[in-house]
Amino acid sequence: MSDERRFYEMPSAEARRSAPAALRNREPIAELLAEWLPERGLVLEIASGTGEHAVYFAERFPALDWQPSDIHADALSSISAWREVSRLPNLLPPVTLDASSPDWPIDRADVLLSINMVHISPWSSALGLVDGAARLLRAGAPLILYGPWLKDDIATATGNLDFDADLRRRDPAWGLRRVEDFAAAAEPRGFALDQVQPMPANNLMMLWRKS
Numbered sequence: 001m002s003d004e005r006r007f008y009e010m011p012s013a014e015a016r017r018s019a020p021a022a023l024r025n026r027e028p029i030a031e032l033l034a035e036w037l038p039e040r041g042l043v044l045e046i047a048s049g050t051g052e053h054a055v056y057f058a059e060r061f062p063a064l065d066w067q068p069s070d071i072h073a074d075a076l077s078s079i080s081a082w083r084e085v086s087r088l089p090n091l092l093p094p095v096t097l098d099a100s101s102p103d104w105p106i107d108r109a110d111v112l113l114s115i116n117m118v119h120i121s122p123w124s125s126a127l128g129l130v131d132g133a134a135r136l137l138r139a140g141a142p143l144i145l146y147g148p149w150l151k152d153d154i155a156t157a158t159g160n161l162d163f164d165a166d167l168r169r170r171d172p173a174w175g176l177r178r179v180e181d182f183a184a185a186a187e188p189r190g191f192a193l194d195q196v197q198p199m200p201a202n203n204l205m206m207l208w209r210k211s
Contacts (some may be wrong), residue, residue, distance in 0.1 A: 009119045012096055015078055015081035015113065016050075016085070017051075017074070017075070017078040019050050019052065021201075022049065023052065025115075025199070025200065026052070026053055026057075027142050028113065028173065028199055028200055029053075029057075029205065032062050033057065033060075033061070033113075033144070034060075034061075036142055036195075036207050037064060037142070037165045038064075038111065039063055040063050040066075041064060041109075042064070042108070042109075042111070043061075043065070043110065043113055044067045044069065044111065044136065045057075045066065045067065045113045045114070045115070046099055046113065046114040046117060046132075046183075047067050047070055047099065047114060047115075047116075047117035047121070048068035048069055048075065048094060049070065049075055049077030049116070050079070050084060051075070051078050051082040051094070053079070053115055054068040054079060054082070054083070055083065055086045055097070057210055058084065058088045058090050058091040059088055061090075062090055063090075064081065064090060064111075065092060066088075066090055066091050067091060067092045067106065068083075068091070068092070068175045069096070069097035069105075069106075069151065070094060070097065071096065071097065071098045071099075071130040072168060076096060078163035079094040080093065080094060082129070082195065098125075098128075099114075099121070099126075099128040099129045100121075100124040100125045100127070101128060102132075104135070106136060107136065108136055108137075109136045109137060110137075110144075111144065112129075112133045112136065112137060112141075112143045112144070112162065113138075113142070113145075114129055114143075114145050115145075115147065116144070116147045116180075117129075117147070118177050119149075119164075119167060119174060120167065120171075121173075122174075124179070124199075126177060130189050131189065133191065133208075134190075134204070134210065135208070137210045138210070139210055139211060140210065141209070141210050142207055142209055143186075143189075143191060143207075143208040143210070144205070144207055144208070145182075145206045146199070146203060146205045147203055147204070148163060149176065149177060149179050149182075149204045150176050150177065150178045150179065150180075150203065151178070151179040151180070151204070154198070155206075157202040159202060162177060163176070179193070179196070179204070179206065186208060189210045190210050191208045191209065191210055191211070192211060193208055195207040
């Protein structure tokens with residue numbers, strides 16, 4: 001995904017970027033994270049984007065170390081700028097991470113979290129995400145996903161269908177993904193779907209656990 005196509009961000013002339021969706025959804029996401037996260041450990045956030053989620057969650061969960069990551073240089077700059085302002089001791093410097101690559105700069109984590117990545121990246125990134133989770137997480141550890149997913153037994157909102165069409169117009173490799181397709185890839189890699197929670201704005205938040 002090229003930098004100029006980051007349509008979800010507000011225009012900014014400074015390193016710190018902002019995404020309106022991140023400001024809207026961070027509190028509902030944090031409420032579920034409070035139930036799903038362990039008391040202590042390292043959370044690896046895949047595709048941290050502007051870095052606003054990382055700052056908010058690191059402040060909300062001070063006993064957890066928060067490791068942001070992204071593939072884009074300007075996203076990494078934004079995360080670093082937000083981190084510098086926040087001065088949170090548990091928010092680690094961001095690392096460059098391509099989810100679709102087998103070479104990750106992290107070799108262990110207690111939680112993997114990915115928010116709004118899978119629908120704006122190729123399917124190979126979703127497969128790489130679960131491959132990476134299988135390498136890094138111990139048995140019982142959570143893989144947490146959030147975004148506008150499709151699920152066979154949940155009616156798809158018209159707005160999500162329109163969003164899917166818009167994404168595919170922007171890039172044919174993008175688009176809303178089916179939970180069932182992800183499960184078909186995740187289950188052979190040792191992940192079972194534990195919980196699915198409908199969220200505001202027709203999103204889903206999912207908890208997967210490694211066997």
